[in-house]
Amino acid sequence: MSLFDVYPLFDITPVKAKDVFVYDKNGIEYLDLYGGHAVISIGHSHPEYVSSLSNQLNHIGFYSNSIQNPLQVELAQDIETLSGCKDYQLFLCNSGAEANENALKLASFQTGKSKVIAFKNGFHGRTSAAVAATDNAKIIAPINAQQEVERFELGDLKGVENALAKNDVCAIIIETIQGIGGLDEVSTEFFKGLEALSKKYNTMLIADEIQCGFGRTGDFFAFQKHGITPDIISMAKGMGNGFPIGGILIHPSIKASYGLLGTTFGGNHLACAASLAVLKVLRCENLMENAKTVSNYFAEKAKAIPQIKAVKGRGLMLGLEFDFPIADLRKDLIYKHHIFTGSAKNPNLLRILPPLTIQKKHVDLFFEALKKAL
Incomplete structure (x- = not known):
């Protein structure tokens, strides 16, 4: 049996990873400044993470949500403490797409409406409503396109506001x-x-923090810089440092009822153990502060390279903009400079x-390689 060929693959086979480095089957060391789509938050194979998952697996790895799972309660409390999002309610699932799918579904339940407002160049996932809200016609199948x-x-x-005035919008979703x-x-x-318009027109404001949340920008959630209170906050990627987990934080004004949302695997014991380890390391190693410090250093180093036209983003969610396509540059960085x-x-x-554990010395390695590649 062959694999369904939907991924363009680099010819690299990682077999081991430690902190900000990945090692392939030939023993070549690569500096990981991508973290598998911003998933690796506390570094590859962090000892606290490995210990937490190993210990949990020795006790119980999974049971369904038909029983008590105190780890879910502990995770909710730790997220509230570290994020400062007081009195929100937590629903756990398995991925970012599933988080946004549940957020949109909940918004429709809450308002009795079905239309969604999204934004150009936004990406919210590949499932039914989430992919319809995504600005990429190539990945929206006809069955998804029926979503409004x-x-x-x-x-x-x-x-x-003109769209909201028609009173048929259940949610505004924005990264x-x-x-x-x-x-x-x-x-x-x-x-x-x-925020003001969502309240005026009885619409749920969903902050998509799938990629920018869980400390990546230097704040726990990126929206906190703007002083707003979303109705629903979706999160995933860095939440589990590689273990599949996602979730939504739900404003206390939204009431739960049995069967409203559900999942088989979401919030399982291993997933909770993974996310609890992430939160512990974020706190104990001051990784959100490190994200800000290293980000500032990165921006200063970028000023010395004239080909860089702009540094975009915040914290350790960054983009270097050039005046030429970067496809060949990216290949040079991976194959020639690892x-x-x-x-x-x-x-x-x-x-x-990169992982939020990155240090200035790793930034130096990158810019030395970038100068040579350019």
């Missing part, structure tokens, strides 16, 4: 900082405008999404 989605330019508050779309972020004024980086919908943007 209206898409606006980032910053178009007037267009959003606080766009990931694959190219690291774009709008102003605080725009976010506050969306550094993983990422691409974006913007063909001129090189994405940098």
Whole structure:
């Protein structure tokens, strides 16, 4: 049996990883500045993470959500403490797409409406409503296209209000900082405008923090910079450091009922153990502060390279914008200089999404290689 050929693959086979480095089957060491799509938050094979999962597996790895699981309660408490999002409710699932799917479903239940407002260059997942809200026609199948989605330019508050005035919108979904779309972020004024409009027109405001959440920007959630209170916050990627886990935080004004949402694997014992380890390391190693420190250092180093036209993003969710397509540059970095980086919908943007444990010395390695590659 062959694999379903949907991924363009680099000819590299990792067999081991430690902190910010990955090692292939030939023993070659690669500096990981991509973290597998921003998933690796506390570094590969962190001892606290390995210990937490190993210990949990020795007790119980899985049971369904038909029984008590105190680890879920502990995880909810730790997220509240570290994020400062008081009194929200936690629903756990398995991925970012599933998180956004549940967020949109819950918004529709809550408002009795079905239309979604999303934004150009946004990416929210590959499942039914989530992919319909994603700005990529190539991955939206006819069965997904039946979802009602209206898409606006980032910053178009007037267009959003005109759509909301029809009173058929259940949710506004927005990435606080766009990931694959190219690291774009709008102003605080725009976010506050969306918040006000969502209240005015009985619409749920969903902050998609799948990629930019869990400490990656230096704040626990990227939206917190803007001083808003979303109705629903979706999260995943860095939440489990590689173990599949996602979730939504739900404002206390939204009431639960039995059967409203559900999942077989979501919030299982191993997933909770993984996320609890992530939160412990984020706190004990001050990784959110490290994200800010290293980010500032990165931006200073970038100033010395004239080919870089802009540094986009915040914290350790960064993009280097050039005035030429970066596809060949990215290949040179991985094959000649052994550094993983990422691409974006913007063909001129090189994405940098390293583990939050990265140090200045690793940034130096990258810029030395980048100068040679350029």
